[in-house]
Amino acid sequence: MNEAHRHSESSRTFKAAVAVEPSRTEIQTFERPDITSSTGLLRVAITGVCGSDAPYYRQLPQSRGPLILGHETVGHIEEAGELARTRWGLKEGDYVALEEYVPCGHCEYCLSNEFRLCDATDWRLNGLRYGATGLRTAPSFWGGFSQYQYLQLNTVFHRVPSTVAPKHAALALPLGNGIEWAYLQGGAGPGQAVVIQGPGQQGLSCVVAAREAGAAKIIVTGLSTKTDKQRLALAKRLGADHVIEVDQEDVLERVADLTGGAMADLVIDCASGGPATVTSAIQLARKRGTVVLGGQKRVPIPEFNSDMIIARFLTVKGMRGHSYQSVELALQLIAANRHDVTQMSTHTFGLDDTDLALRTLQGEGVEGAIHMTIDPWQ
Known part of the structure; x- marks a missing residue:
């Protein structure tokens, strides 16, 4: 096998931290999914660790797991089909933050920008949501504790200013x-x-x-x-x-x-x-x-x-979650570092330490953590 072919093969695989049973994740290797005209792939730069990740980690419902946790995802568009690029107004390389909601796009709540109230985003109704959808739902890669994340057509994006570091951009949702x-x-x-x-x-x-x-x-x-x-x-x-x-x-x-x-x-x-x-x-x-x-x-x-x-x-x-407007306002505050808000970002872990970060949510890991992030390339 020549060097070019070996490089091509390695670029087709990636690693992710998979919650496989209560209170345990393991690093697994996957093949990158094929992208269609209406889908895309995000190269994850970093993903925030949210307090709402803790119940999934501790109790991992059989109906949901195994799954890739993480929904405060920031990264760059790696691939995007023609229809997806048109819908999103984005292109390969664009720097974005994702919302966890994957709405239907046509109900009364979506049409009034209240994606969080769309039944399609409600995990209790088996809705699709980043960081809360299991591997059994094709193509499996719905979470941000991973080097790559699959992008569905109705993904909600926010452009991130180039001056904002990924670990700070991950503060956008909280x-x-x-x-x-x-x-x-x-x-x-x-x-x-x-x-x-x-x-x-x-x-x-x-x-x-x-x-x-x-x-x-x-x-x-x-x-x-x-x-x-x-x-x-x-x-x-x-x-x-x-x-x-x-x-x-x-x-x-x-x-x-x-x-x-x-x-x-x-x-x-x-x-x-x-x-x-x-x-x-x-x-x-x-x-x-x-x-x-x-x-x-x-x-x-x-x-x-x-x-x-x-x-x-x-x-x-x-109250549950956020609106599109509130996340946009958050990114403005982060970009200007108003009130020194970036000091909330306290710890960054590599993918191998995902378990440690999740245990920290429960008071069993490192001290002094406020907002933690997972860097999947570290």
Whole structure:
């Protein structure tokens, strides 16, 4: 076999980290899929590790796995068919960030740019979603913890400025969530008091969005654990005015003190723990305030007193994901490094260390991680 042929053969294969069973991924080698007129292939530059990857990693549903995780993907168009190039307005080599949603493109939600609400993107309805679709769904390569990722015709792209490093561009989706929750849906604005429960990726992104929107007082709550202390310190560097360790202080009394008794115009619950933070979010909001519920609890709230919502004339919104607009705004903030937002990007791992990164989400890996990325070529 001559050198040219050996090179051709090696370029037809690639590696990916495959979640094969609960709490275990393994590196596997695959043949690159053939591209048709309506499909494409992304050469992955980097992929962010999202908190929502953790449940798949820990519990890997048999109906979904094995699969390639990772949906905060940034890379370059490697190949694209003629129809795909026309639909996307992109060409080979273009630098892009992907959304996880692969919508149908024709329902009422898609036509109003609410891709996240399209049934075709809902994994609970066996919808197609990057980072949550298994190898059994041809051509298998739907996740970003991989050197290459398959691109379906309805993929939602965002162009990334050439000056933005891939690891920073991977902040686009979590920061987009923060902009969506705090600003576009929460209505954060000048003069307001905003309380953010939970100092993880989403909570910190909400801090940035609330500060950019001009909120007068931003309060972030967390625990007195080592991890949360580090994150609360980062929240202050990103623009929070006050932080509260809720296992050390009475959060209702402290917020009342900080707001002169008025309480918060906007409360955003980003906490991933039990349902108690939903109750506290309602209690922390002022009359005519807004409560945004973003942190999934996965258990019902026992004996929830809905009269609190009525008595305070509250607006309560359930929130999931981001809009196209919020991700575009996020990329603008990242490109300008507004509020020093790129400091949220703390760790980059090679493909072989995907397990370590996913364990870190559960507090079992490296310390001090906020937003981690996987570089599949490292």
